[in-house]
Amino acid sequence: MNASQPAVHPVEAPPLREGAMNNEPPRMRMKDTQGMPGTVGGLGLRLSQFVFSLVSLCVMVSTPDFNSVTAFNHLVVAVSLQNVWSLFLAILDIYALLVRRSLRNYLITRVFAIGDGITSTLTFATASASAGITVLVANDLNKCAGNHCASFESATAMAFLSWMVSLPSFLLNFWSLASQ
């Protein structure tokens, strides 16, 4: 008889995705440099910005006479803004890391770059103004007796630290915007 016989072609099982069996996170794409949104480095930068700006805010607000100096008032506003922005982006980073989602999107990167640019510039400007006044009071006029120089210096230093960890976020976002 010449009846047709079903031909069986053995099909190889597709190779398992690397690391899928032992719960390793999927490999990042080449361009996801540490420090960018959605990476552990990016989350670290955001949390550092948040902590430094919070300490700066608390120290400045705790001094009784910060209200009489315009620059110190502006510092409080700027570090508050930096604080809220960094907290928001830290939450977004945690979400992206938990659901393993990439935040590399042109619109998101642009919003992040603009926001980082504005907040870091404001923080830097007010920190510089506060530093100028603190040095004037402490060194040029030697009037630390009636003023809270230590508090002003600490708040200014913390604001500078907040700017220093905010700058890499801005530069990385701007870089990734340009290279897209």
Next chain:
Amino acid sequence: MNASQPAVHPVEAPPLREGAMNNEPPRMRMKDTQGMPGTVGGLGLRLSQFVFSLVSLCVMVSTPDFNSVTAFNHLVVAVSLQNVWSLFLAILDIYALLVRRSLRNYLITRVFAIGDGITSTLTFATASASAGITVLVANDLNKCAGNHCASFESATAMAFLSWMVSLPSFLLNFWSLASQ
């Protein structure tokens, strides 16, 4: 007879390069955005930086007691640096425009971006510090009688203007560095 005859294929003359006959400058490459080194816009930015920083320097140095305030001393140093840097790059831009040479080279762009970043950050920091002190003296303490508030304000404003025309240079260089 069946002798071979040379076939003559008329060849069109190659078209003349556009503008080669009437001495028009060669067209810029697509990526040479105005404002980048070696362009007329870039030269304009450099000359603006030079003029604003020079005016800021002259006004600040002309006040007799600027020496007693640390922030004003730093402003003088920062705008001097900005001044020299901008003049150097303006000369380089004029040279590049005269000999019609492109300054789009990875090393040159990197040096320009780093230099612009440093000078503009210093100018901005010292301008902010001077602004903080000027506002403190003029508004918070109302002590303009014995001080040269107008001069301090002018010098600070000029330093800010110098920073404002320095920032596009930095951002354009950084952008072109990232997109190379």
